Amino acid sequence: MQIGMIGLGKMGANMSRRLLRNDHDVVGYDLSEDAMMALEEDGGETRTSLEALVDHLEAPRTLWMMVPAGDAVDSTLDALLPLLNEGDRLVDGGNSRYTDTLKRAGRAEQVGVSYIDVGTSGGVWGLEQGYSLMVGGPDEAIDALTPLFETLAPSADKGWGHVGEVGAGHFVKMVHNGIEYGVMQAYAEGFHILKAKEEFDFDLHQISEIWRFGSVIRSWLLDLAAEALEKNQDLEEIAAWVDDSGEGRWTVQEAIDLDVPAPVITDALIQRLQSRQQDTYAHRLLAALRNEFGGHAMKEAE
Known part of the structure; x- marks a missing residue:
C-alpha cells in the first residue's frame, strides 16, 4: 500500500526500506537532502515539502511521522492538518508521551483525520529483524493499516498488536x-x-x-x-x-x-x-x- 513517511532518520529510513522490500509504495520527506537521496537510491520516492507529499498521495492518505517527540511532532501536525481531508490517517510512530498524543488526536478528530499512535521498538536492528509495534487508535483505521504493521513486524502474526484506543500504544511503549x-x-x-x-x-x-x-x-x-x-x-x-x-x-x-x-x-x-x-x-x-x-x-x- 502507499504511505508517506515523514522523518528519515535512523528509524524512519530503515522502516521505509523494510516496507519497500515488501512492495509497498513509500514516499518520504525529511529536512535533510542527504536522507532523501539515500531513500531514493533504495527505490523510494521523495518530495521536497509536506505540501508536495500530501498532494502526491492518493486519498484516503496515510502519513507516518517518525520525528523526535515533543515540539517536532506539534510543528509537523500544525503543517499537516490544514492539508489533510476527512478520512485521511496520520500515524505517530515516535516516543511521544501518551498525554500529548491524546491532545493531538483531538485536534485531528476535529478535521476528520484518524490519529494512530504506534509505540515502536527495534532500534537500528529493526530493518532486518522487524519492529515491535504497540498500536493504539480506532478499529477502522487500524484495520486499514494492517498490511503495514504486518510488514514492519518480525512476522505478520508476531511482534505487533492493537492494544487499545488512541494513546494506548504510546502508554504501552x-x-x-x-x-x-x-x-x-x-x-x-x-x-x-x-x-x-x-x-x-x-x-x-x-x-x-x-x-x-x-x-x-x-x-x-x-x-x-x-x-x-x-x-x-x-x-x-x-x-x-x-x-x-x-x-x-x-x-x-x-x-x-x-x-x-x-x-x-x-x-x-x-x-x-x-x-x-x-x-x-x-x-x-x-x-x-x-x-x-x-x-x-x-x-x-x-
Whole structure:
C-alpha cells in the first residue's frame, strides 16, 4: 500500500526500506537532502515539502511521522492538518508521551483525520529483524493499516498488536522503556561486580557468551552486551554518561500517580541521573548498551 513517511532518520529510513522490500509504495520527506537521496537510491520516492507529499498521495492518505517527540511532532501536525481531508490517517510512530498524543488526536478528530499512535521498538536492528509495534487508535483505521504493521513486524502474526484506543500504544511503549531501564541496569550492575573482583581476573566477554545460551537471564540485551564487551571490555573510551529520552521518567511518574510501587524502574532512572555525576563501569556499560540497540550517541571519555 502507499504511505508517506515523514522523518528519515535512523528509524524512519530503515522502516521505509523494510516496507519497500515488501512492495509497498513509500514516499518520504525529511529536512535533510542527504536522507532523501539515500531513500531514493533504495527505490523510494521523495518530495521536497509536506505540501508536495500530501498532494502526491492518493486519498484516503496515510502519513507516518517518525520525528523526535515533543515540539517536532506539534510543528509537523500544525503543517499537516490544514492539508489533510476527512478520512485521511496520520500515524505517530515516535516516543511521544501518551498525554500529548491524546491532545493531538483531538485536534485531528476535529478535521476528520484518524490519529494512530504506534509505540515502536527495534532500534537500528529493526530493518532486518522487524519492529515491535504497540498500536493504539480506532478499529477502522487500524484495520486499514494492517498490511503495514504486518510488514514492519518480525512476522505478520508476531511482534505487533492493537492494544487499545488512541494513546494506548504510546502508554504501552512508555512502560516497555521503563522495563528496559531496569533490565539494562541489572546487567550493568552485575558486570560491574564481576569487574571489581580483580583477583579472579574475569573475562567479561567470555562470561557474557556463557550466559547467552541456556541461562535464565539470556536476552537480546545480553547479546548486545556481549557484542559491546567483545569490542573492548574495559570500556575506557566511553564516558560514564547515560542519557534518558523521557520514557523512564514518564513511567515513574505514572507509577506514582497510580499508586503502583516501581522501585527497580525508579532506581534505574536515578542511576542514569547519577551517571552524570559519577564515573563507574556500570554507567559506561549502560552507555554502550544504548548505542548497541538504538544507535544512541555516546560521550567519549576525556
